[in-house]
Amino acid sequence: MTTLEIRDLKVSVDTDTGEKEILRGVDLTINSGETHAIMGPNGSGKSTLAYAIAGHPKYTITGGTITLDGEDVLAMGVDERAKAGLFLAMQYPVEVPGVTVSNFLRTAKTSIDGEAPKLRTWVKDMKGAMELLRMDSSFAERNVNEGFSGGEKKRHEILQMELLQPQIAVLDETDSGLDVDALKIVAEGVNRVKDATGLGVMLITHYTRILRYIKPDHVHVFVAGKVAESGGPELADRLENEGYDRYVQAAAV
Ligand code: ADP
Numbered sequence: 015m016t017t018l019e020i021r022d023l024k025v026s027v028d029t030d031t032g033e034k035e036i037l038r039g040v041d042l043t044i045n046s047g048e049t050h051a052i053m054g055p056n057g058s059g060k061s062t063l064a065y066a067i068a069g070h071p072k073y074t075i076t077g078g079t080i081t082l083d084g085e086d087v088l089a090m091g092v093d094e095r096a097k098a099g100l101f102l103a104m105q106y107p108v109e110v111p112g113v114t115v116s117n118f119l120r121t122a123k124t125s126i127d128g129e130a131p132k133l134r135t136w137v138k139d140m141k142g143a144m145e146l147l148r149m150d151s152s153f154a155e156r157n158v159n160e161g162f163s164g165g166e167k168k169r170h171e172i173l174q175m176e177l178l179q180p181q182i183a184v185l186d187e188t189d190s191g192l193d194v195d196a197l198k199i200v201a202e203g204v205n206r207v208k209d210a211t212g213l214g215v216m217l218i219t220h221y222t223r224i225l226r227y228i229k230p231d232h233v234h235v236f237v238a239g240k241v242a243e244s245g246g247p248e249l250a251d252r253l254e255n256e257g258y259d260r261y262v263q264a265a266a267v
């Protein structure tokens with residue numbers, strides 16, 4: 015069992031005009047095997063939360079804690095966070111010129127495991143994972159993110175997750191830019207890793223659409239830099255019908 019615990023997290027971002035406070039005291043606990051949907055309007059700070067967990071240098075932690083099984087995540091470098099079992103898709107560079115998907119994934123796997131996977135098993139594992147995500151085998155020889163479509167980026171993200179076998183994954187807008195068929199394949203991938211490894215998932219999304227395919231155990235409404243309400247899956251249904259207006263207005267008072 016692994017637990018990611020976020021307590022009273024406050025985060026500012028560096029902007030041209032100075033520091034701007036975005037997260038205003040976030041509390042969340044995610045255990046292995048649980049899927050938590052974080053849902054909120056644009057600009058509410060959802061991606062900031064993901065970046066803060068990932069250790070992005072642009073985001074300054076001004077208060078609170080993040081721990082993984084009691085270990086201080088905020089004291090860890092980006093690599094150490096991955097080694098500790100956190101999967102944060104955006105910690106990886108947007109484009110890696112001249113590095114193939116295959117080499118990139120093997121390097122990431124080597125860094126996380128502390129030793130290189132045996133080449134033969136690795137090739138087999140990678141092929142298997144790619145087939146499950148219905149990716150063409152030529153994808154492995156393409157350069158990372160160079161000319162990837164939105165759908166390819168998302169599949170690459172899930173491919174990484176399948177191969178790196180993290181304890182807790184933070185998936186930010188995994189549904190954006192996907193048509194329904196691609197969305198189903200990506201969701202199947204997430205569900206497969208969940209079932210196989212007991213992965214805990216923080217699924218950040220603006221829309222309820224992906225929740226038809228990845229069933230959350232807990233739903234959190236995220237507004238103005240904090241969790242405004244938490245509930246079960248029924249909360250997502252209510253958001254689908256009512257939208258975020260009520261929460262946005264309450265937060266503005
Ligand atoms: P969400 O993912 O919920 O749409 P974000 O975390 O992306 O929200 O953004 C929250 C707020 O922080 C927005 O007002 C956004 O403009 C601001 N913000 C986030 N990142 C930056 C940044 N790197 N520079 C300036 N402003 C930022």
Ligand code: MG
Pocket residue numbers: 015016017083
């Ligand atoms: Mg553990």
Ligand code: MG
Pocket residue numbers: 060061062187
């Ligand atoms: Mg966002």
